[in-house]
Amino acid sequence: MTTDGVAYWKAVLALIRNVLIVWFIVSYGFGILLAPMLNNIHLGGYPLGFWFAQQGSMYIFVALIFIYAKKMGKIDQKFDVHED
Amino acid sequence: MGLQGITYLVVGITFALYIGIAIWARAGSTKEFYVAGGGVHPVLNGMATGADWMSAASFISMAGLIAGMGYGGALFLMGWTGGYVLLAMLLAPYLRKFGKFTVPQFFGTRYYSKGASTVAVLCLLMASITYIIGQMTGVGVAFSRFLGVSNSTGIYIGMAIVFMYAVFGGMKGITYTQVAQYCVLILAYTVPAIFISMHLTGNPIPQLGLGSDMVGSNISLLHKLDMIVQDLGFPQYTTSTRISTLNMFVYTVSLMIGTAGLPHVIVRFFTVPKVKDARSSAGWALVFIAILYTTAPAVAAMARMNLHKTINTAVMSGGDVFAPDASLVYEERPDWMKRWEVTGLLKFEDKNGDGRIQYYNDTNKDPQFQAKVAAAGWKGSELNVNRDIMVLANPEIALLPNWVIALVAAGGLAAALSTAAGLLLAISSAISHDLLKEKFMPDLSEKGELMAGKIAMACSIVVAGILGLHPPGFAAGTVAIAFGLAASSIFPALMMGIFSKTMNKQGAMAGMIAGIGITMFYVFAHKGIFFVKGTEFVDALGGPNFFLGIEPNAFGTIGAIVNFIVAFAVKNMTAPVPDDIADMVEQVRIPRGSKAVDGSH
Numbered sequence: 001m002t003t004d005g006v007a008y009w010k011a012v013l014a015l016i017r018n019v020l021i022v023w024f025i026v027s028y029g030f031g032i033l034l035a036p037m038l039n040n041i042h043l044g045g046y047p048l049g050f051w052f053a054q055q056g057s058m059y060i061f062v063a064l065i066f067i068y069a070k071k072m073g074k075i076d077q078k079f080d081v082h083e084d
Numbered sequence: 085m086g087l088q089g090i091t092y093l094v095v096g097i098t099f100a101l102y103i104g105i106a107i108w109a110r111a112g113s114t115k116e117f118y119v120a121g122g123g124v125h126p127v128l129n130g131m132a133t134g135a136d137w138m139s140a141a142s143f144i145s146m147a148g149l150i151a152g153m154g155y156g157g158a159l160f161l162m163g164w165t166g167g168y169v170l171l172a173m174l175l176a177p178y179l180r181k182f183g184k185f186t187v188p189q190f191f192g193t194r195y196y197s198k199g200a201s202t203v204a205v206l207c208l209l210m211a212s213i214t215y216i217i218g219q220m221t222g223v224g225v226a227f228s229r230f231l232g233v234s235n236s237t238g239i240y241i242g243m244a245i246v247f248m249y250a251v252f253g254g255m256k257g258i259t260y261t262q263v264a265q266y267c268v269l270i271l272a273y274t275v276p277a278i279f280i281s282m283h284l285t286g287n288p289i290p291q292l293g294l295g296s297d298m299v300g301s302n303i304s305l306l307h308k309l310d311m312i313v314q315d316l317g318f319p320q321y322t323t324s325t326r327i328s329t330l331n332m333f334v335y336t337v338s339l340m341i342g343t344a345g346l347p348h349v350i351v352r353f354f355t356v357p358k359v360k361d362a363r364s365s366a367g368w369a370l371v372f373i374a375i376l377y378t379t380a381p382a383v384a385a386m387a388r389m390n391l392h393k394t395i396n397t398a399v400m401s402g403g404d405v406f407a408p409d410a411s412l413v414y415e416e417r418p419d420w421m422k423r424w425e426v427t428g429l430l431k432f433e434d435k436n437g438d439g440r441i442q443y444y445n446d447t448n449k450d451p452q453f454q455a456k457v458a459a460a461g462w463k464g465s466e467l468n469v470n471r472d473i474m475v476l477a478n479p480e481i482a483l484l485p486n487w488v489i490a491l492v493a494a495g496g497l498a499a500a501l502s503t504a505a506g507l508l509l510a511i512s513s514a515i516s517h518d519l520l521k522e523k524f525m526p527d528l529s530e531k532g533e534l535m536a537g538k539i540a541m542a543c544s545i546v547v548a549g550i551l552g553l554h555p556p557g558f559a560a561g562t563v564a565i566a567f568g569l570a571a572s573s574i575f576p577a578l579m580m581g582i583f584s585k586t587m588n589k590q591g592a593m594a595g596m597i598a599g600i601g602i603t604m605f606y607v608f609a610h611k612g613i614f615f616v617k618g619t620e621f622v623d624a625l626g627g628p629n630f631f632l633g634i635e636p637n638a639f640g641t642i643g644a645i646v647n648f649i650v651a652f653a654v655k656n657m658t659a660p661v662p663d664d665i666a667d668m669v670e671q672v673r674i675p676r677g678s679k680a681v682d683g684s685h
Binding site: 005008009012016019020023027028031032033035036039043044045046047050051053054055057058059061062064065066068069072073076081082083 | 150155157158161162165166168169172173174177291292294295296297304305306307322323329332333336358359360363364366367370371374377378381670673674675676678
């Protein structure tokens, strides 16, 4: 792999890692492991842990995919590996 | 016109719509048939993927299970949506760049052997057939209610119709038909939810209604529901985990990575025009899936509340639920209960002979609660409501207009039929093409291949139908097992194929066999060998959920871990990957140079 190729792959993996961190925190973190604690806080009529598990994590998943797609587009451009 | 008449009418109109669009679109272009989504706007493509994805498990079964499970039901919600994030980032763009049509073809090339692709086909078949068993359970529920027959008759009729639907076939591949199916499905799901949310909370948006106060009071709906279910001895709705935190965790993981390993989902991303599109089309698909999935918790909680409200008049006022006249008199039961009794999925047994229906948690061991039950003369919960009926019965329970009930029936049938037919097509092409033609009978003629495919389809539908009569669980639970099987076999091998340049064929094959093997062993121990009742052997191993208290539906995660470990261990002991394969993996990582999909279809 060329040096550029290595740098490109590194940038891609860094982005994937960052997205996965958020993905993990909202679902497994807030939705499952920390849910009992967060349930002491309320969002309207929702206990917060319950909200993350049954509502919030899904909204964030949608946002994450579009953010990822956008940032990948930028990385592709920067390393000049994008499709025409 | 009566309810039954309107139901036939609405179902008839929707099916006429699908067939009409299919004929119109087919006349327009035949290429469309093969390259699903080529040239179609990403938003429409997302809708079509949504229709493909949301099956009887999502539509008919899931909210009912959540209604029973409460907070723990979130594992279905997060599990079946979170996987799309993995799919979009880890698999879709790279598989698209790879430029093959099916998962077995990817395995055959990346792991440079027919052996790897055969192992993959067998894993896919196992997962797909399990998936169809779950679908047939849902089809049985929908048809039994739709036609007013017993559940088993419903399954037999469903088998026949699914078979015809699948043989008629091509309809499935046409994006616009699926767009129409999505529209029917999502309307059928959200319209009753809007009605019920409006009625209970005054807020028409179910996602907000679930977090709102009850109409005419300052108590939130969820808080009220917590009180109701606890009054009746059930665990608190908003905090009841599924068995344990660990179990809920691994169950969610299993569904997520299973999503990213199931062929009928991945395939859609193989055929988008560009790598770039593969990334965002997963996003659009998830948008349309999330509309149903974020509505489901509201449907679940509100259906649960309405059910209790119907059976016990004291729950809403906070009065004494044990008062003799609080329980519903059986003879005065509403019509929807009578309609569901016909199907055998709702049963009443007057255990204490008072002619009234007592519905509560009779497994509650709390001495105080038991004392109250004894004082009231209750002899056990008398109503058995199959959770798979909750969504279809929901608008009836809430006494919504007949056209809404009819619409829900149409939506349920669309969901069940489309996914079952799609899976059958996948199974038939896997057996006839990937297995027979590629492996055992290379000189099979095209006609013979088609015939073999149809026979395979007929056989799998009969097998799935018979097993669906005595299903290993509720529709969504059975489908969860299918996801576990995909999670433990396909997902790890795909991941390693893309992210490891050194993974070789021996490692991948050993990993898949070990992963799916241990998962099947654990599932069969609980559910019977190949789901045949009476062959369970879990008691010989230490009782149900013997491994760390993890239930079989959640075991795919453990299988996936085993898969990774075995794969890397075997890789280190065997010959390294050829150089040209390592180069190919490097090429796959870069979007530039993607070409139209080749390979036979």
